[in-house]
Amino acid sequence: MRVLIDQDKCCGAGSCVLSAPEVFDQREEDGIVLLLDAEPPAALHEAVHEAAAICPAAAITVEQSERV
Numbered sequence: 001m002r003v004l005i006d007q008d009k010c011c012g013a014g015s016c017v018l019s020a021p022e023v024f025d026q027r028e029e030d031g032i033v034l035l036l037d038a039e040p041p042a043a044l045h046e047a048v049h050e051a052a053a054i055c056p057a058a059a060i061t062v063e064q065s066e067r068v
């Protein structure tokens with residue numbers, strides 16, 4: 001899995017950080033998303049999918065690779 005974020009779309013809602021704090025963080029100054037782990041381990045995939053699904057700005061993209 002590869003995770004991509006679009007900081008221009010992010011509105012700083014922070015839902016992704018609540019879903020997967022190991023993968024997403026927020027900038028202190030404006031709350032814009034930061035990507036901590038672009039290739040998270042399998043144990044975190046479900047949380048990352050959930051984060052992408054609930055992001056109100058659709059700023060998170062998940063690409064599936066052959067090796068999970």
Ligand code: SF4
Nearest residue numbers: 010011013014016055
């Ligand atoms: S859930 Fe979406 S809009 Fe909210 S901080 Fe995360 S990436 Fe940004």
